Amino acid sequence: MGASRTARERARAELAREIRDEARRQLAVVGADRLSLRSVARNLGMVSSALYRYFPSKDDLLTALIIDAYNALGDAVESAAVGASPRARWLSACAGARDWALAHPYEYALIYGSPVPGYKAPRDTVPAATRIPILLVRIVLDAEVPAAEDELTAGLAAQVEQVAELIAPGLPATVGTRIIVAWTQLFGMISFELFGQLVGSVDPSDEFFSYACDRMADFIGFP
Amino acid sequence: MGASRTARERARAELAREIRDEARRQLAVVGADRLSLRSVARNLGMVSSALYRYFPSKDDLLTALIIDAYNALGDAVESAAVGASPRARWLSACAGARDWALAHPYEYALIYGSPVPGYKAPRDTVPAATRIPILLVRIVLDAEVPAAEDELTAGLAAQVEQVAELIAPGLPATVGTRIIVAWTQLFGMISFELFGQLVGSVDPSDEFFSYACDRMADFIGFP
């Protein structure tokens, strides 16, 4: 019967979530490549082989964690991106990304750090991963910034137009390119701060970060 | 006697180098955290315990590799940074960094990727790590770019002035700050390309990269 079948299925879904939660907890302590199925199972009071009912292999669990992390970051940034003007939303989106990263350094490293060796990211992570750039593009669209007078090389213009067609038809290629610059800048700063490259210069980097985000907003053409 | 003592010592230094070379070779295949002392020893035809005559622990070997990587990158960028004008040197320095990274992805990941968990970078890596920013600053100094009319917050200005005093006395804080922005941007782009974040947008990213470096040069104020 429907109700009882879903009872089993609901238990199953719940345990799958508990496994991911526990794995995430371990991630925060130990880092992605020290993450072990056995110890996840141990902390849940199960035997390690039981996890194989839920994830066919360790890589699949990792993939689930990666998707969760992208989505957690996406949620955080989307709900941070509020403000009276598009420029204000841009700035708070950037700050939201940084805040989330500082609060979840290992999850951040899992998605924006060096790839876990031997692990090949499947296509499944793409939709979750693209939430941030899509959000950034939307904010810029709302601002109706004028096309910049950059001269793009033909190949670059083609690449950017191809992406823009998918997620933001009508976005000028020059603006699209500048968004990508800002996007790489944003995560470049966060990674540098988190991975210790800024120690000795602008660390802690709150002020530096907000300065840079302002300049990015100027660069893109936010009023 | 001097000559014979150095014979032993030279053999020692040479083997230490061979160990690092072999470790670097493995790094390129397998990634930093799969790197194993035993397999390095194996490939050198030694027994694993013999390595302990040269490196007191695996972490020390890793440290040596990190320093080597910073220096290799530093050498590459310094010798790439040539050109008629400071702006040309800036652009070719950036391109040199990217080229080196693409040619040595695992060494790049070792120094600019997420830190190896459990490994704490000792102070010894600092001089090698700072070569790049110092080079960038020198190029900007040569260009004698005027101070930007940014308003920096007091804390940020203080941070930047403190660094500038050490490596570039007289550098205006506004320019120093913009260099740090460009520096994070540069490695942000390289990391994004290398770690697969640009797949689906501007990958391969030669044209994007050179566009962005031009904008960075404008931003800093290169003529």
Add this chain to the structure above:
DNA sequence: TGTACATCAGTGAACGCGCGTTCACTGATGTAC
């Protein structure tokens, strides 16, 4: 409503693996007189 059968979750033992590090040792290279 009750019974016979199928599905599924979780167990526990085992396989085979490779790792970092220690330690007592042998033999070669260097040093002092």
Add this chain to the structure above:
DNA sequence: TGTACATCAGTGAACGCGCGTTCACTGATGTAC
């Protein structure tokens, strides 16, 4: 120049560890008639 001793490089066995994954199993939950 020759001998006695000290230093050092490299060996091989061992310790103790934890890992991912497989497999035959038990018992509970669901399904069909």
